Amino acid sequence: MSNSDAAGYDSFYQSLLGDFLGESEQLLVALNKHLLRLDEWVRSPSGQRQPSGAENLLSEMSHSIHSLMRLSNMLGLDEIEHFAEPIEAIFETARKNLPTLTGNAVELLFEAIDRLANLIDALKDSDVPAVEHASVTERMLQWLESAGVRQTPSDHADTERTLDRIESQVADVLDRMAPAPDTPTSASRPDISSSPKITDSDEGRDLCRTPPGAEPSVIARSGNDATSDTTEAPSGVAQPANDGADDCFADLIDEADMSSRFISIFIDETELALDQLTENLLNLEAGGAHDELKLLLVISHRIKGSAAAVGLNRAARLSHLMEDLLQDVVNVGKRLSADVTDAMLKCVDELRQYVEGLKQGTIPPDHFRELAAGLLQARQGTRATGPGSSEAQATRPAASPKDHPAARSMFEEPPAAAGPETTSQPAVPPAKEVSLIPVSEQLREKVIATAPIGLPVYAGVATFQPDLPLVSLKAELLYEKLSNLGDVSYFDPPPERFDTIEKLQCVQFGLATERPEQEITRTMKTSGVIGMVLEPLFYGPGDDARTSSDRGPAAASTASQGTASSKAVPPAASTPACSRDASPRPPSAKPTDASRPAGRAASKPTETLRVDIDRLDQLMNLAGQLVVSKARFTQISDRLRTIFGNKRSVLTLNNVLASLASIASFEDEVAGGQKLEAELGAICAQARRIQNQLEPMQREVEAFYQMHASVNELEEAVHQLERVADDIQKNVMDTRMVPIGPLFTRFHRVIRDITRASNKSIRLEIHGEKTELDKRMIDELGDPLIHMVRNSADHGIETPDQRVRAGKPAEGTITLDACHRGNNILIQITDDGKGLDPNHILAKALEQDLISSAEAERMTNSQIYQLIWKPGFSTAQKVTDFSGRGVGMDIVRSRVEALNGTVELDSTPKQGTTITIKLPLTLAILPSLMVDVGGDVFAMPMESVAEIVSVRSDEVATVHGTRATQVRGRVISIVHFDEVFQWNTNNSRPADRANDDLTLVIVGEGDEEIGLAVDRVIGEEDVVIKSMADNYKHVPGIAGASVLGDGRVSLILDLAAVIAMSARAASGATVPQMTPV
């Protein structure tokens, strides 16, 4: 599939791509790490270096790059795959021939890996221009040629690739030729002569569609796969355990000590994959497109990969079988039959249960074995009805079977003149040193001679990797595995000679077993075995060996189903080997359940979930809103409390009522003159009326005040809300935190490049790599950090000579340090170099017209240092590849400030320079000081606020025409907002000025401090940053906007810009006027 085809995969493809990016990133990190070590190795004096060290590194890297290739192949990323090919070839060549590994080669590799990283990066962003890599490829090929390997594809990986490509092309052809889904099965009788041999194709699928030329590739891959799968496994999964327990499930044991972290990743990935599998299966059953089959294949592969990576070998095996089955279906170009779907769905269910079990922290007992049988059956069904003969023949390239005699010459026995193997002769490229050794006539005879009665007999040859260490152990291992499968009637070399063997090309064996051949081939798949050829002979001695040539896969499958042979023949004379080997199966045949730790009481793994970072952003935003609403609630409840704060009116009302009551009672008490009495009566009646009217009012007021209790409740609820909101905010923030370590480790490479280019000797020290930062922040920090580290290395650290002369160790040190400080993250880049030279900077600044000479005279050292942040400033005597173009530091600063951070520089001549970056913990929420200026509410990032002072008006003096005041000995110039900002709208709100005293918020650092005059300080608040540029544009001096608790918008000040603008305003340069539109 090409890239454009892959587009059809839509979102699923995207998610695969996401996986690929994640995985490839890790692989690249590993590659770089190993390459750095290899570099050290190459540069170390040849006397001291251990060849094994480099070999290990190279093989590690080879595996990494191979995994990368496989992944890119799976996704159809041809460009990356092809680019990676020569890299792998170089690794392989260098591993075999260490002397070819020179500094230049390593340099080339570095470059190649960089390009590879670029290529992969380009996937993330389609806007990135195409990465030029042809030149590097060219150079790599040249290197390979000069190393003399290009033309001799002895390197099996090389062949494998070539063949892989053929294979994939054939697959494409097949896809295109694929008959209509419901081709009558009669038309697809297996072509008998096409696959007379059961080869140990790792993915046995290739049997049906691979042209002869491709067979070895598959075979070769089997060995490779086994190794790479194990080495891919993190935390050093014990390889022997993997090898030793490879009997198809029988004694396949999951790794006992898996890290729960990896398991949780597995659980997470697999659950998703299983869901997708189910969905796709059902889609397909309902008549989905052929493409979905490929998806299924990819998903199965993914499950296999992640299971193998964490050491869940049993699950990996099952998914491998699933993959095989699917591959067959794909090859056959047929629809998914109901059998296959059923078998697959059962597996999915079982895997799901298995995963559920894992979640509980146990490795559950599984039924993979039974399922495997179902899968194999389904697979045979598929194959039997599989490739139409016409199809198989049509796609078979007309390669002459005798093209490659080399393969034969490897074989000890002369090849049979005719026979099945001639047609299936692997089309190995001519000079191939390593090839699979076919089953010879002699072997066949020997096997026939020794075979027991009544069982299907197989003759097989397993070929080892050339120069495989401990080959005898491998042979023994194979022997044991075979014994578990059935009766090993013949085994060469004989087991008693295992101890004395040092070099071994292959083992030949005869096996009588009822197990299907797939099982045998799978069992034999072991690291170190590059492949094997297995040939089903017949049911026992006496059968005509030649007849086997008439059997296609169909025949083989009948045999493997263990149909009792009617041609049971009396046992032949047993060889010594046979008499021993024909002994009954060792009791260890089914040690599975016993040896597997049942219900491991390991710690329960944490479940993880992959989340789109945009969603997290959104969540963060919402959490921020919650915090804002919380603030609003707090305000409301505060206000209510003051309203309900006292009960005076109730008391007053009571008093009034009492007075009225006493007035009303006058009438009774006072008896006197008629007139007076009448008047008094009227008054009293009036009073009574008032009293009556007041009474309901009193009740209402009392009821009103009873709400006081409710207010208290509200207050409590608000408190609760506050806590929850804070927790949510904190937790959401935590989810976005990632350690800074990986970012830091990138600098090993940077430093290395510089040391190589500049003859300096620099050591990089890293501290605090566990410090966690917001993911986005880490992404943004990369570039500025690289600038600064390069600057330190390039301009800071002196040459060894100079250093020694200055009394410093020849090796310079650059330290990267990260730590938490309250609500901030501090990142420090320290070097022990020559420090900044103020005079030099000054001279440069004058030269570059950044300052006037008058200014220069007044400047303090610390002020001078700040000049390096000016755009266009560079002190480098010469521009190097790494720095010195004068575009670095101001960009560093603006980048850091864009993250609401600050950057400071401190330098001591001759002792070094320290750059400190101070960043808020997160991007979305900004602790700010809220101030009221003429009715406008502004948020000032607390980060930049130094202090708040109140000065009396008589403390303000005028310096150079600007107003200033003294704060504890420092002269602070006073800046009013109106001097900095131009408003086009009159303020609608009145200033809320407390008194005549000036309230100054002192912002900035060192000599750039200014005192911003504000009318009122409202208090500290966490504000949620809203970008103004989203809907409008960037406004100088304004970092963004935020929504206040009351729903109003307030502006967040960009204090660094405000300081710069105020300086400009003070220096007489008028802030440019708006051009009227």
Place this chain on the structure above:
Amino acid sequence: MNEYRGENPVSAMKTRGSIPEGRQRETAESVQLVSFCLGQEEYGIEITKVQEIILLGDITRVPQTPDYIKGLINLRNMVIPIVDLRLRFGLPQEPPTDETRIMVVNVHGKTIGIIVDAVSEVLRIGKDQISPPPPTVVGLGREYLTGLVQLDHRLLILLDIDHLLTEEETTNLDVMDVLV
């Protein structure tokens, strides 16, 4: 901060500006317009551009902006800029009335509010009713006119709102370059 009247994001769609979902579709022959008043003139913009119509609320002024940028408002937790179309067209500023509305429009992925004197109605007109602006029309927003619609007894000026607000963008970008 309780002295401030909260910005009122409550949609004022209860007025004539009500835009039922289903009617937003425009056919090949006809187009739906929202018409609004500005000064003595009546304008129309395509209904698909209009997100909603809200009451004039509390606007936070922003420095360093041209005068027609009134500031920012909070529209359901989204901060959007407000353009005073009167000032944009060089008309004298008028104090807001009960009829004054903010039309929230979507232009080039940005959400912008424009202050208009009043929103009159939603109407459907045939495309053949639109005539090109006569070349004699000069002055205010001449370049932002896409056509004229003659209704029974009034004239509707079709406004190219994209163009209008994008132009404003670019001009501002120039200003910004000077400032930074």
